[in-house]
Amino acid sequence: MLLAVGAMAFGAVPAHASAATPIAEPTVTSAEYPDDGAWHPGAGVPGSFTFTAAAGEDAVVGFYYGNTDPAGTFVAADHPGGSATVSYTPQASGPNDLYVASVDNAGNRSPNHIHHFYVQSTEPRVDAPRETGVGVPAEVRFSPGMADVVSYTYRIDNGPETTVAASADGTATANIVTANPGSHRLNVWSTTSTGLRSGTADPSYTASEAPLVASTDYPDFVGSGGPGIPGVFTLTPRTPGVVEYVYYFNEDWDNPTVVPADADGRASFTFTPDASGFYPMQVYSRTAGGAQSNRGRDYFIVVN
Template sequence: MSLGARSRAVLASLGTLGLCLSLAAAVSPASAAGGTPTTPTQLFNGNRSCSTDADRPTYLWAGNNVVVEGVPGTTDNSPVTVRYQVWPVTDPSQTRTVTHDRATPGFEATSLLPNEMLADGQTYAWRAQTVAGGAASDWSVPCYVTIDDTLPASTPTISSPNYPPNQWNQGGDPVKFTLNANGTDDVAGFQYSWTGSLESIVLADIGDHGIPQPRDPYADPGHFIRADATGGSATVDLVPPYGGAVTLWVRSLDRALNPSEATSYRFYVSPTPPTITPADPSPAFGDTTTFTLRPDAALQSKSPVVSYSVHTINGPDGDRTFDVPAGGTATTELTMDGITGEHVEVTSKSADGWVSDPASWDIDYDTTPTVASDVYPENGSGGGVGVPGTFTFTPKVKGIASYTYSFNTEPEVTVAAGADGTANIDWAPSSDGSYDLQVYATTRSGIQLATYDYSFAVN
């Protein structure tokens, strides 16, 4: 199991020292310093916060060892040693000690608790101390951890009162799910996904000086929810991402965030797309048209549509998405600026958070120029070496400012269009054979249109 914890390189030496450890005898010469050591702060275990409450320990999976860490201090910032002691709370005489030599004051110093002593289900206490020269700081307050290397034995159960499984349901209301631990008494919460991909859990980000910034996965209600009690259940309202056949995947998480196997709940949702109606059913490139957006009637009856998300594809500046406020029906203006046509997708959002399936509207048009030559006809042959020919570029759309052309991938040349949008060029070949003339137009607003390939041969 990967919980996304950061791996760290540590220097750890194991000992069997008891609580009556002689501090002076344990100081490493390499850590000698002249400053006064201070008690380590910023204590973490397994990238999770230290719990100083013996009745509420931090639960940790020890399969990849348990990393403990704290920030040591000393008055002269010389390298120091950080000493960690750990013992079973039921038997403090079994204390073990590990150290991190030559630690940098002000930065987290990590070490590994002795893995062979960490038994599944047992609770341990650990504490930290800074050693500099022949002096040692006070011990920190103890942190308490319980080792949990056992994954939840059962998959959770999933039920929904308003979207029964394996049958069609009218969309519009969020799906109310009840997730149950199914008899596993240490389940603390649940993780869920519409995609079937239940991502590994990132326990913490690492901040300045190596200090972990623990993440609470349950702060993400789109993917996690706590159980109402350990071993209990949770109720969550979710909006499926699309209509048709829909599956929710769920797994249980225990207090150490160990996951169970995943289970699934499959149901069917009737599609709820809006309708898209342009004022001009066949707009041309460059036209601005008003579009009327209307909600699905069944969806509107459940919860009013409050906005639409409009997504246009392949425009001159790439794809674009914007929202349109609505009180059910709404209108918006769109300019046809896609160089090969316009593709529009629209979803509606209801007051209760439901997002509809997308509706789409498309139109295709040709923005390539027309190319003609009497001397060098398209897909034919004519002229000869050094024989000039005139090529005429004529637009299929309005607002053309210039044309850019190239013969046989030579450097491009740009010529201005006349008042009627056309342009003429004179050209003479330097050799016979096949030629390919590529031409595109640019509009007065700076949009580069589609390229036309004009092939011919020189006698």
């Protein structure tokens, strides 16, 4: 039996015929990924698939196959009316379809045989914040979705790839840095000691320059404290070079309060409410050059 991927065993790839000639669809079998409703090896794990021309279809010279319709990859049969075996690697976990059509020497295709199979998940687990800063590192943890993982490779959107080694338990941490604000996708896959690549996890997240605001005395949007009870608020930068913060209450842009930052870009201030109620606050960071964060952090003080 011929083992090939996208290569003719004899002749050339047949041209498409101008008029279709009825050809029966081929049969498709796979030891690793049978069409049996059960779950099988996993995303990134290759399997062999054998295509066989229907009985009596002696004009069949090969097969088109792929995960889209119409399939675009041609493989030649081992002889007219024969079969071919290819190595195919599913890239996504879950239900998968492989479309396969027989083709004769005039380029006529049969109807598709749709080989339906289920692929186990091998994608790594990614524990990452839903929001990061811009230009500052954010710690992300990777955990294996398959055995024998020795490294993880990640990229942000379509950016460059970075590979980090896994520890003995198969996990790893990385500090990702996002250059631009907005929505992004973190693409992550693992690799085993034998070079087997997993499926790709692709969680989305947002990068923002808005500083972080925290208070144990008056947690965000939680009724706390009371009139005359002070609260300490801690500010953390989400972009490099922050030297001060400015905050406003109730979007009163004409009455800002400026708070200088420490050498590490952090700051804190104390606010003492004079009455019960709701105090919406907006907080921005500023750099030494006067550039203000493109977004502010909304924080809601609720005083009992």
